[in-house]
Amino acid sequence: MAAKAGPIIGSVIFFGIAPVVVAGWIPYTISRWRVAPPFLGIEPGRWIGATLIVAGFAVLVDSFARFAIQGRGTPAPVAPTKTLVVSGLYRHVRNPMYLGVVGALLGQALLFASLSLLTYAAAVWGLFQLFVLAYEEPTLDRQFGERYRDYRRGVRRWWPRLKPWEPGAP
Numbered sequence: 001m002a003a004k005a006g007p008i009i010g011s012v013i014f015f016g017i018a019p020v021v022v023a024g025w026i027p028y029t030i031s032r033w034r035v036a037p038p039f040l041g042i043e044p045g046r047w048i049g050a051t052l053i054v055a056g057f058a059v060l061v062d063s064f065a066r067f068a069i070q071g072r073g074t075p076a077p078v079a080p081t082k083t084l085v086v087s088g089l090y091r092h093v094r095n096p097m098y099l100g101v102v103g104a105l106l107g108q109a110l111l112f113a114s115l116s117l118l119t120y121a122a123a124v125w126g127l128f129q130l131f132v133l134a135y136e137e138p139t140l141d142r143q144f145g146e147r148y149r150d151y152r153r154g155v156r157r158w159w160p161r162l163k164p165w166e167p168g169a170p
Contacts, residue, residue, distance in 0.1 A: 007067070010073075014076040027120065036114065039113050045110045049107040049110025050111055053104050055107075056105075057104060060097060062088055063096050095132060
């Protein structure tokens with residue numbers, strides 16, 4: 001039990017530091033979560049926005065839990081997983097955590113009809129792309145070798161697969 005507690009506690013702490021700040025506190029400071037008239041007068045955009053926020057949060061919780069329990073580590077680069085996590089949403093897309101954050105940001109932009117939040121979401125996605133290319137993928141390649149390369153060949157970085165990937169499958 002103690003072996004699992006460390007990664008779980010670390011993941012909870014990192015959750016409060018990274019996603020809560022990037023997808024919660026900063027968007028609040030940008031928009032004060034004030035509701036403006038809907039984009040292009042399209043009221044259903046608010047429902048889509050609320051759905052994206054809830055879905056993004058669910059994706060983040062699932063991903064963080066997988067890293068702590070299955071990967072025996074955290075999403076934080078200072079305490080990475082000991083095993084490669086390739087289950088759940090990771091069978092469909094390589095970066096569900098980042099997509100969850102960007103989804104929650106886009107959802108807030110739609111819900112509050114905020115162009116500033118839309119711009120912020122685009123900037124965050126761009127920073128995620130740079131981080132993934134410059135640090136994360138090379139690090140995972142060094143750490144997990146051929147297993148990661150097989151996974152990378154079968155699962156796209158940003159665009160989800162409809163059919164879940166199976167290790168060793170094309």
